[in-house]
Amino acid sequence: ENIFKTLLIPSLKVKQVIEHPFVKAVTITGSTPAGKSVAAIAGNVLKKSVLELGGSDPYVILEDADLIEAAKACVTSRLINGGQSCIAAKRFIVVEKIFEQFQDLFVEQMKLRKMGNPFDESVVIGPQARIDLRNELHTQVEHSIQQGAELLLGGFIPEGKGAFYPPTVLTNVNENNIVFTEEIFGPVAPLIKARDEDDAIRLANKTVFGLGAAVFTKDLDKGERIAKEKIVAGSCFVNSFVKSDPRLPFGGINHSGYGRELGLFGIREFVNIKTIFMG
Structure with a gap:
């Protein structure tokens, strides 16, 4: 229950959702200004963010x-x-x-x-x-x-x-x-x-x-x-045009964002890695 839920909300409500204790991380596909805004909100409450933003390919x-x-x-x-x-x-x-x-x-x-x-x-x-x-x-x-x-x-x-x-x-x-x-x-x-x-x-x-x-x-x-x-x-x-593939990591650098979607690297963006040491 509540593993996946769609919220149809205006942009003014996004801050409230990101800050909610139920939300552990955030990813956005959008413009560079929108990405900066989302990253700032997430960073202020120490939540991980993945940004897939604009490009000039x-x-x-x-x-x-x-x-x-x-x-x-x-x-x-x-x-x-x-x-x-x-x-x-x-x-x-x-x-x-x-x-x-x-x-x-x-x-x-x-x-x-x-x-x-x-x-x-x-x-x-x-x-x-x-x-x-x-x-x-x-x-x-x-x-x-x-x-x-x-x-x-x-x-x-x-x-x-x-x-x-x-x-x-x-x-x-x-x-x-x-x-x-x-x-x-x-x-x-x-x-x-x-x-x-x-x-x-x-x-x-x-x-x-x-x-x-x-x-x-x-x-x-x-x-x-x-x-x-x-x-x-x-x-x-x-010799081909850029496209995404669910088997391969996808994302950018600089003003195009950070983090990766898809592939093994994309999965790891949304897990907490724990080290176990037994003496």
Whole structure:
């Protein structure tokens, strides 16, 4: 009895629930500000917390990547849940030699994704969660263009009802642009040009977040080495988009949170480890 219970409560009641003696630990999946608030409440009453927060997941496309498959995977990841996912691809960092070719393939794939009524099975992109969030997303796009980005696709508020926003592609995005430095929670894809592999990795790691990342290359040994030794994130996928699996630990670092969900490490987050010594 009472092992699992759902409470439909407003955010103002969360503090009261966390502080209740019946609650022994807390985990949150949400924004970085929400995570900070929950962690502060839990810490004040010395209760363990696990935070799975926002991300600005970089996808690095190297010179030897299969560009067609990379473009498909990148677009699929960017548009997960209408782009409203912490583990959706957020920044596309492409080495200079193949930038134009990848850009064309990427835009082509984005154009194939239909926006509209989510009950229509041909639709890939439904509405954003709220009108104000859609408007905030559009403001980020407008600021990005003012900062020098070039709009290749989308970037407008559609007529009619609903919090819809079309698939949007921005190019000529630099590391000081708002769509590079902030999490973009919607179907907006910034394309960033890197001089070479080392510069691409530098750009990928230039973020306060650290949830997921991906590297695309035909050289699997190189991809594994970059994922293990160079990319700073809670997970890094090679030639695939970031996704969770109940068998594997999932979580981030830095402003993407701490602790792990799923897998053996995830189970251990929610137990108290006891040492028994018998002399």
